[in-house]
Amino acid sequence: MIAPLFILAGLAACGVPIALHFLRPKPRRIIPFPTLRFLRPAAQRESRRHKVLRWLVLALRCLALLLLGLAFARPLFNQTHPGSGQAVVVVVDHSFSMQTTDRQRELTEWALKQVDDLRSDANAGILLAQERPQWAVPFGSPLSTVRAELRNQKPGYENGGYRSAIRLAAERLRESPARERRLVLLGDHQELAWQEVDFDQPLPAGIQLTLPPTPKSPVSQIALTKIEVLESNKDRSAVVSIMPYAVTEAAHTVTLRVDGEVFETQTLQLMPGQAARVAFNLPEDSDPNWLEASIDSDDLPADNSIYTVLRKQQxxxxxxxxxxxxxxxxxxxxxxxxxxxxxxxxxxxxxxxxxxxxxxxxxxxxxxxxxxxxxxxxxxxxxxxxxxxxxxxxxxxxxxxxxxxxxxxxxxxxxxxxxxxxxxxxxxxxxxxxxxxxxxxxxxxxxxxxxxxxxxxxxxxxxxxxxxxxxxxxxxxxxxxxxxxxxxxxxxxxxxxxxxxxxxxxxxxxxxxxGQEETAENLSTGSVLQLSSAGQWQAMAGPDSGHSTTVGGHIQLTTPGVFQFRGENGERLFYAVNVPTQESDLRPWVTTSDFARLQDRESSPQNQAQLLSTSESSTFAWWALALAIVLIVAEVRLSNQTAR
Known part of the structure; x- marks a missing residue:
């Protein structure tokens, strides 16, 4: 497409120098001179040279006027990009709420369907949505790598937040030259994850946002939110706080382990939405290092256990x-x-x-x-x-x-x-x-x-x-x-x-x-723990129980549990790491109309080609204008020579 008025004006303007060229009278001057026999050959050669220059000046004038018309006409080109014309980033919710029964599997199957229609040469990547977004598959990788990694992805134990991950993914897509740019969210729409997202700031133009359906709510969801040790005289007790978000049976069993050994179990009645507490009297004449409390497994097992490190009695x-x-x-x-x-x-x-x-x-x-x-x-x-x-x-x-x-x-x-x-x-x-x-x-x-x-x-x-x-x-x-x-x-x-x-x-x-010794009772998954030296980091309880690794002066806390650190300097310390309790609330974001506000109104698939063509036409217009200016300068210099 082109703007017809501007292109017609350009063509009409081209006729002006042509008409002037042919209508221009050829001046004749008779100059008396003693003899012309020596000048006639030189005059003929000079006349032929001026004819060529005049035709060249005419061509430059016409081409400059035509380019000016094209620049203002801003033609739109609908040709495809060479090479890869598609790009996709899959933002994966890496929080432990995705451990809810069947949630990760169902959403992964949905995400795979969203990339099935892409060509094999599409640029793709996987970005994990967590406190510090991390690329599981770098952007620009083959689509086959992304598909394989999606099938292998497992949820973590951290908080979930979409804001930073969505903005980072959108920025990488904005920089991509691909014609079709797609952002796919693999997440459960948890209210906590959407809280910090600014819905009044849409994604960059040209990026298509694809969101999954809201998953079903769990049937049974009980979280252990806190464990604290209370002291009175010589007695100590461990008090466990419980939050039943959804329960199917009233009676549930809570187990307390002391240094890994089962110490006591208690059964209590739970009602949905009503917080509860249970207390255990700790053993006398003992100085344990750590405690673990756990409750019957439910649809979200990640928050069914909680840990604490005890301050030494002695x-x-x-x-x-x-x-x-x-x-x-x-x-x-x-x-x-x-x-x-x-x-x-x-x-x-x-x-x-x-x-x-x-x-x-x-x-x-x-x-x-x-x-x-x-x-x-x-x-x-x-x-x-x-x-x-x-x-x-x-x-x-x-x-x-x-x-x-x-x-x-x-x-x-x-x-x-x-x-x-x-x-x-x-x-x-x-x-x-x-x-x-x-x-x-x-x-x-x-x-x-x-x-x-x-x-x-x-x-x-x-x-x-x-x-x-x-x-x-x-x-x-x-x-x-x-x-x-x-x-x-x-x-x-x-x-x-x-x-x-x-x-x-x-x-x-x-x-x-x-008491200044750090027991780290409030450490949470996702944080970084600074250590006094290099040493051995061993899981004493939790999902990684029994696993040991060598660490330097710090370690990224990725799983909950009790960990023992043996430093090169001889120190021996215990650390308790728990999942963030706010992540246990699985309520979804209810105002689903907010999602449409993230999608730029010009970012729909039918508008993407026009957006890219408009960008190309702008580039062409500037180049045409610049070339027209160069031609005008050249025309002026040549016309000065023909006027002599």
């Missing part, structure tokens, strides 16, 4: 050897450990690397010299925790100074700082002071010391001060680890080990420090 303290014949600190800890909710226990000093699950109690010089000093630095760099009783020793002092903490003996002054020394200005808001919040702090004020060391305040967070207001007890971050530094010793020269406040103080510090 606090393991590794004490450096005492400088005295009698280890008063160890005796005091052992004698009073049974009175605490989380008992403390003195463990043997390790011969190799210091375990991260221990809290190190540093006293004297031995831990700050030679090989032990290197172990201390590595321990802290892995996030280790320590209590340091600083007595002014040379090695201790140099180590603190190397980390920006200066020290000085507390001096007796005329203002009344006399021996014995006491502590004041306790920071009761510090987490380690929890044992004293609801009790009398007088025992803390009655502590007495013959000698004391003050700490520079620039690199520490004070917990208590000496009478002269210098820092006596403080928290510091050293090499990535946490160290509580006490500017006094815990031996016979102080009343600390004999004071009623000693055990609550040490227990409060140790409990707070050990």
């Amino acid at each position: 606090i393991d303290l590794q004490l450096t050897p005492a400088n005295e014949n009698v280890d008063y600190l160890a005796i005091a800890i052992d004698a009073g450990s049974r009175t605490n909710q989380r008992p403390m226990q003195v463990v043997d000093w390790p011969e190799d690397e210091w375990p991260n699950e221990n809290t190190a109690v540093l006293r004297g010089e031995s831990a700050f010299q030679g090989a032990e000093l290197a172990k201390l630095d590595r321990f802290l760099s892995r996030g280790g925790r320590a209590i340091m009783f600083y007595d002014g020793g040379t090695s201790q002092k140099e180590w603190l100074r190397s980390h920006g903490i200066d020290t000085a003996p507390v001096e007796t002054s005329a203002s009344g700082t006399d021996r014995p020394l006491s502590l004041r200005d306790w920071d009761l808001a510090h987490p380690s002071m929890i044992p004293f919040v609801d009790s009398d702090i007088t025992p803390l004020l009655q502590l007495r010391f013959e000698e004391g060391q003050s700490l520079s305040p620039e690199q520490v967070w004070p917990i208590a001060r000496w009478p002269d207001r210098t820092v006596a007890l403080a928290e510091a971050n050293i090499l990535g680890g946490t160290v509580v530094i006490a500017g006094f010793e815990a031996g016979s020269s102080s009343t600390l080990v004999r004071s009623a406040s000693f055990l609550p103080l040490v227990h409060g510090l140790a409990s707070w420090l050990s």
Whole structure:
């Protein structure tokens, strides 16, 4: 198609220079000259040259006018693209809601039918719709590869969201030169997946959006949404929260496993839409690492289990050897450990690397010299925790100074700082002071010391001060680890080990420090976990139970369960990973009219050819206009030569 008025105007304009060419009078001038016999041959040659130039100028004028007419006429060409003229991206919902009975199989069969009519040379790809969209098959792959991968695709355990995946797929299709561009969604239309999609922003023009039918709702769907451990006195209980979205039978069985062994089962009555809870009393005189709660299998098994890692009941303290014949600190800890909710226990000093699950109690010089000093630095760099009783020793002092903490003996002054020394200005808001919040702090004020060391305040967070207001007890971050530094010793020269406040103080510090260990109870599938070193990652419970792999400094959490990490540095940690609970709600997007708003009104199949032809005509028009300008410039230069 072309615009007839513009092309007719162009043809008519071509006749103007032709008419002028033939109607132009040929001037005759008689110039008297003595003799012309020498000039006649040259005049004939010049006349023939001017005739050729004049005809060339005429041709340039006509062609330039014709090109101008064509440029404004904007002809539309309906020829096909050479090579591949089709492109398709299949966006696959990778969330665990697709694990619902028969959902993945039925939607996969539907998606395969949507690409059956495409030619074998079509450019294709598969994009997984998840928190971070990922290409399962890169765009531009053969259609046969896409078909094979669709049959092998299995749903994951993450959240589902369509917004990022649909936009990324549309952008790749927009850049494709293919005539037919198709975006196929293989998903279950879950309300959660559509929530962040902006329906007021349609896909780029020329992209056809193909959506599946909404799948049927599950008959039975029960999710375990939370497991928490409650402590009271010396008793602990695990409370499991349950959300029955759809049930067929009222009675259901919940099983609790402790470190992989079945501990107890309970049967309870469930009603659709009414949340429920069930409590299990944990075994006494045991210190398990993890719990797993599960319920009868239903149409969506991915959320029928939930996991948690337990904080260790017992606090393991590794004490450096005492400088005295009698280890008063160890005796005091052992004698009073049974009175605490989380008992403390003195463990043997390790011969190799210091375990991260221990809290190190540093006293004297031995831990700050030679090989032990290197172990201390590595321990802290892995996030280790320590209590340091600083007595002014040379090695201790140099180590603190190397980390920006200066020290000085507390001096007796005329203002009344006399021996014995006491502590004041306790920071009761510090987490380690929890044992004293609801009790009398007088025992803390009655502590007495013959000698004391003050700490520079620039690199520490004070917990208590000496009478002269210098820092006596403080928290510091050293090499990535946490160290509580006490500017006094815990031996016979102080009343600390004999004071009623000693055990609550040490227990409060140790409990707070050990509580900093990451149990990762709230880790969710789809997230990335940073690890302190390379090591072995083993699944203790869950779909991958028994599977082990070597990991570097981080790992992508793709499946739920309990995992044990054994680092190269000797640490041993447990992590609980659960599926995102909001994904368990399978309600579909009800406003289906919103889907039509995503489809650009000019992106229907019947309009795609016209859209592409319009784009081609625009390109042709610009090239025609540019060539016409070049011809006009050439015509002007040649006409100047013929006018001489």
